[in-house]
Amino acid sequence: MADGLSSxxxxxxxxxxxxxxxxxxxxxxxxxxxxxLVVDLEGxxxxxxxxxxxxxxxxxxxxxxxxxxxxxxxxVERMDYVSFFFQMEAFCGxxxxxxxxxxxxxAKYLRMIFLELNRIHSHLVWLxxxxxxxxxxxxxxxxxxxxERILDLFEMATGQRMHTRYFQVGGVIEDIPVGxxxxxxxxxxxxxxxxxxxxxxxxxxxxxxQRTKGTGIVPRERLLELGVTGPLLRAAGEPWDMRKTFDxxxxxxxxxxxxVGTVGDNYDRYRVRLAEIVESVRIVEQSLDALPEGPFIAxxxxxxxxxxxxxxxxxxxxxxxxxxxxxxxxxxxxxxxxAIESPRGELGCFVLADGSAKPARVHFRDPSFINLQAFxxxxxxxxxxxxxxxxxxxxxxxxxxxx
Amino acid sequence: xxxxxxLELIRGEIEQDHPGxxxxxxxDRGQATLVVxxxxxxxxxxxxxxxxxQGYRFLSSLHAADYLPATPRFxxxxxxxxxxxxxxxxxxxxxxxxxxxxxxxxxxxxxxxxKASSGVGSPTAPPAExxxxxxxxxxxxxxxxxxxxEVFDFFGIVFRGHPDLTRILLPEDYVxxxxxxxxxxxGEPVTFTYNERQYG
Amino acid sequence: MIPIADTNFVEATWIxxxxxxxxxxxxxxxxxxxxxxxxKLIGRFQHRYGPNRVGPFGILQPLADVGKLLGxxxxxxxxxxxxxxxxxxxLTVLSGVLALxxxxxxxxxxxxGLYGIDVPIGILYFFAVGSIAFYGVLLGGxxxxxxxxxxxxxxxxxxxxxYEVSMGLALLGAVxxxxxxxxxxxxxxQGEVWFIVPQxxxxxxxxxxxxxxxxxxxxxxxxxxxxxxxxxxxxxxGMRFGSFLLxxxxxxxxxxxxxxxxxxxxxxxxxxxxxxxxxxxxxxLGLVLLFIWIRATxxxxxxxxxxxxxxxxxxxxxxxxxxxxAVLVVLT
Numbered sequence: 001m002a003d004g005l006s007s008x009x010x011x012x013x014x015x016x017x018x019x020x021x022x023x024x025x026x027x028x029x030x031x032x033x034x035x036x037l038v039v040d041l042e043g044x045x046x047x048x049x050x051x052x053x054x055x056x057x058x059x060x061x062x063x064x065x066x067x068x069x070x071x072x073x074x075x076v077e078r079m080d081y082v083s084f085f086f087q088m089e090a091f092c093g094x095x096x097x098x099x100x101x102x103x104x105x106x107a108k109y110l111r112m113i114f115l116e117l118n119r120i121h122s123h124l125v126w127l128x129x130x131x132x133x134x135x136x137x138x139x140x141x142x143x144x145x146x147x148e149r150i151l152d153l154f155e156m157a158t159g160q161r162m163h164t165r166y167f168q169v170g171g172v173i174e175d176i177p178v179g180x181x182x183x184x185x186x187x188x189x190x191x192x193x194x195x196x197x198x199x200x201x202x203x204x205x206x207x208x209x210q211r212t213k214g215t216g217i218v219p220r221e222r223l224l225e226l227g228v229t230g231p232l233l234r235a236a237g238e239p240w241d242m243r244k245t246f247d248x249x250x251x252x253x254x255x256x257x258x259x260v261g262t263v264g265d266n267y268d269r270y271r272v273r274l275a276e277i278v279e280s281v282r283i284v285e286q287s288l289d290a291l292p293e294g295p296f297i298a299x300x301x302x303x304x305x306x307x308x309x310x311x312x313x314x315x316x317x318x319x320x321x322x323x324x325x326x327x328x329x330x331x332x333x334x335x336x337x338x339a340i341e342s343p344r345g346e347l348g349c350f351v352l353a354d355g356s357a358k359p360a361r362v363h364f365r366d367p368s369f370i371n372l373q374a375f376x377x378x379x380x381x382x383x384x385x386x387x388x389x390x391x392x393x394x395x396x397x398x399x400x401x402x403x
Numbered sequence: 404x405x406x407x408x409x410l411e412l413i414r415g416e417i418e419q420d421h422p423g424x425x426x427x428x429x430x431d432r433g434q435a436t437l438v439v440x441x442x443x444x445x446x447x448x449x450x451x452x453x454x455x456x457q458g459y460r461f462l463s464s465l466h467a468a469d470y471l472p473a474t475p476r477f478x479x480x481x482x483x484x485x486x487x488x489x490x491x492x493x494x495x496x497x498x499x500x501x502x503x504x505x506x507x508x509x510x511x512x513x514x515x516x517x518k519a520s521s522g523v524g525s526p527t528a529p530p531a532e533x534x535x536x537x538x539x540x541x542x543x544x545x546x547x548x549x550x551x552x553e554v555f556d557f558f559g560i561v562f563r564g565h566p567d568l569t570r571i572l573l574p575e576d577y578v579x580x581x582x583x584x585x586x587x588x589x590g591e592p593v594t595f596t597y598n599e600r601q602y603g
Numbered sequence: 604m605i606p607i608a609d610t611n612f613v614e615a616t617w618i619x620x621x622x623x624x625x626x627x628x629x630x631x632x633x634x635x636x637x638x639x640x641x642x643k644l645i646g647r648f649q650h651r652y653g654p655n656r657v658g659p660f661g662i663l664q665p666l667a668d669v670g671k672l673l674g675x676x677x678x679x680x681x682x683x684x685x686x687x688x689x690x691x692x693x694l695t696v697l698s699g700v701l702a703l704x705x706x707x708x709x710x711x712x713x714x715x716g717l718y719g720i721d722v723p724i725g726i727l728y729f730f731a732v733g734s735i736a737f738y739g740v741l742l743g744g745x746x747x748x749x750x751x752x753x754x755x756x757x758x759x760x761x762x763x764x765x766y767e768v769s770m771g772l773a774l775l776g777a778v779x780x781x782x783x784x785x786x787x788x789x790x791x792x793q794g795e796v797w798f799i800v801p802q803x804x805x806x807x808x809x810x811x812x813x814x815x816x817x818x819x820x821x822x823x824x825x826x827x828x829x830x831x832x833x834x835x836x837x838x839x840x841g842m843r844f845g846s847f848l849l850x851x852x853x854x855x856x857x858x859x860x861x862x863x864x865x866x867x868x869x870x871x872x873x874x875x876x877x878x879x880x881x882x883x884x885x886x887x888l889g890l891v892l893l894f895i896w897i898r899a900t901x902x903x904x905x906x907x908x909x910x911x912x913x914x915x916x917x918x919x920x921x922x923x924x925x926x927x928x929a930v931l932v933v934l935t
Contacts, residue, residue, distance in 0.1 A: 135903025141649035227546025365464035
């Protein structure tokens with residue numbers, strides 16, 4: 001901004017200018033989904049904007065009230081379609097706290113592996129699309145090349161590439177298959193190299209630096225007021241990561257760092273996310289090394305399906321299986337709010353149980369939804385091109401925003 | 404989380420400043436909840452935010468729930484977080500349904516008609532009568548802006564003093580409060596070419 | 604009558620007509636190949652195959668594209684201004700085709716000059732017809748009746764104007780060294796050393812400004828797809844949209860041609876005379892590859908950064924280059 005011809009950003013213009021209201025979206029290449037922005041433009045400068053959301057509202061929270069607990073899982077992972085494992089973990093974790101079910105250690109580690117792989121996947125999608133917004137078209141393909149490997153891993157372990165329904169209340173649905181570990185190790189060996197290549201492409205690119213440095217700054221205090229969490233908050237210098245602060249899964253046993261930024265501009269947001277990829281790789285590696293033997297799902301027949309092999313021989317198992325599949329399990333009345341650190345920030349799940357086999361209310365505190373409130377602060381009084389970059393760096397997933 | 408005795412301490416301190424504000428406490432499944440009077444929820448939130456030794460300055464989440472057939476029927480939940488001590492505290496403001504009239508258990512009001520028809524209820528029209536009301540906490544927690552709009556959108560709970568209380572996720576001309584328990588699931592007609600005159 | 608061609612050398616009218624047809628035909632044969640080349644190459648840069656379904660190696664892809672574009676409805680928004688809306692793409696195509704005329708493909712051989720016309724005002728002609736493209740962009744964008752188009756058109760106009768100046772000044776050094784505005788004479792003057800060596804600054808400025816003139820990455824502000832959907836082309840569809848794209852490639856060829864003639868020794872190269880056009884084409888192709896490579900690599904600049912680059916860096920640099928060249932030319 002320092003080298004702008006005049007500085008139209010802060011000073012009111014000398015000549016009378018007209019504010020043009022322009023409608024960006026819901027169908028627009030840069031809105032990462034169906035976000036609509038009503039933007040007041042003064043020349044190239046954004047003077048006011050209002051996000052209009054709800055275009056992909058599908059009533060998932062309402063639909064969940066009509067499904068038994070175990071049938072809710074595939075629903076909720078379709079909210080934020082880039083970080084599906086996190087929705088599963090939030091919901092399963094909340095239900096596990098409602099029914100007071102401890103999951104076995106192996107399940108914890110498996111969940112961590114998949115959560116962190118999902119975090120890498122999510123950040124890769126973010127990096128590719130944001131670089132595309134900046135005009136660096138090739139980054140998208142490089143990122144999706146690695147994303148493809150992650151999806152292959154998901155497919156290998158769960159049978160699905162996205163929306164895997166892998167986490168269950170009580171653990172995970174299946175153990176990882178033979179050959180998965182080898183493939184995963186190859187991937188985590190490659191990934192830091194790839195991150196280095198991304199850095200070489202972007203970090204030493206003067207155009208990229210000029211576009212991202214010093215743009216979209218929101219002070220840390222303001223971010224906290226607005227409830228912003230995740231990489232956006234960390235980029236502003238606040239080392240708040242719920243994997244460190246709250247005790248869930250086996251994260252306390254992991255050795256990883258929380259990358260923080262200094263200025264809180266778009267460049268810091270980029271750096272923080274890139275560093276998080278590397279840290280996630282470390283967590284995956286440690287989890288894989290420390291992966292304990294044992295059952296992958298809790299052995300509580302009231303909530304967990306009996307093993308398939310028992311069904312032909314055990315009447316009791318068959319009854320349990322039948323009850324679980326037809327009616328589901330009943331949960332004593334109560335309410336639980338369980339929050340985890342998703343790639344975009346605090347992903348909270350509130351589940352209200354009324355004693356029946358269906359939840360009385362499932363609410364997700366989606367980080368994209370909350371973070372989107374900071375967008376006005378990021379984008380007002382910047383150029384429209386910076387607004388697009390800030391939106392990319394905000395990384396909203398509209399499926400999560402609208403639910 | 405404050406533990407059960409800690410929760411009682413907080414209750415006692417609030418009772419001194421704002422008598423009658425706390426209706427109940429609960430400590431369930433490791434999560435602490437203050438049940439507060441909906442008229443004084445703003446004072447309690449401000450106290451929890453500012454009082455020395457409390458510092459619940461981060462509003463993680465604001466959502467509502469419908470406890471039908473219980474009375475009072477609605478509750479707005481404030482998931483507060485003290486980021487220094489890493490403690491969560493849930494504040495639950497109970498709200499009665501004004502349209503239900505005198506309490507008659509087991510007799511829910513008739514479900515609203517789930518039909519979006521254009522021209523009914525312009526976005527700037529004042530919220531309909533007979534909706535539960537509560538004070539908005541946007542002044543205290545700017546993050547509540549979207550979330551209060553969402554609660555209004557889905558439960559028809561009016562937040563007094565909210566700067567722009569309009570529907571956020573549903574269309575502006577939508578009629579009904581779909582997250583209420585007595586709202587039927589699947590009541591939304593889908594428009595196709597053959598029936599667009601009927602619904603479109 | 605004021606002669607438009609060099610008075611020392613006159614060709615028969617039918618030769619002129621045949622020449623223009625040949626040049627037009629060859630360039631229009633190259634253009635589709637260029638689009639395939641670009642898509643293939645960018646595909647390779649990005650770990651993809653690129654088009655490989657239509658014809659061998661996807662070489663017939665542009666035919667399929669054109670067929671598709673021709674089959675589309677020539678849509679016009681209700682609030683567009685019909686005449687100007689149609690005029691926009693026409694003007695841009697016109698300017699692109701006109702500029703092709705002065706690219707020198709070779710010297711006079713057997714009484715036929717291997718170029719369209721050798722105008723004595725040379726590069727001034729190039730700038731004159733190049734500026735017409737700006738009308739196409741502005742008219743097309745403004746008359747579309749869309750805010751995106753308007754923004755894109757304003758950007759495009761400002762960008763073209765800003766960079767035209769630096770572009771002209773960048774060529775001035777070479778012109779002074781050759782002592783002529785005619786492109787043929789400039790090529791002749793490079794017999795000893797190509798002008799890229801003494802005029803490296805001018806060459807770089809010209810290429811940078813050329814990227815801006817052709818609206819290519821990193822200066823594709825007028826059509827920045829992330830911000831403005833497709834900029835001034837947003838409301839265009841069918842072959843009108845196609846012709847904007849066509850002109851973009853034609854302008855790349857023109858800019859590459861001018862750069863090759865002014866700085867890379869034009870048609871000069873080892874081998875007999877009939878190879879001259881081949882050499883010219885090869886040099887141009889090299890520059891075209893540069894355009895494609897940059898597109899696959901660089902992000903897009905911001906509008907204000909583009910402007911300050913043009914006015915604050917390129918323009919003073921080009922002026923300085925002209926000044927130094929002038930002094931050296933006078934001294935030697």
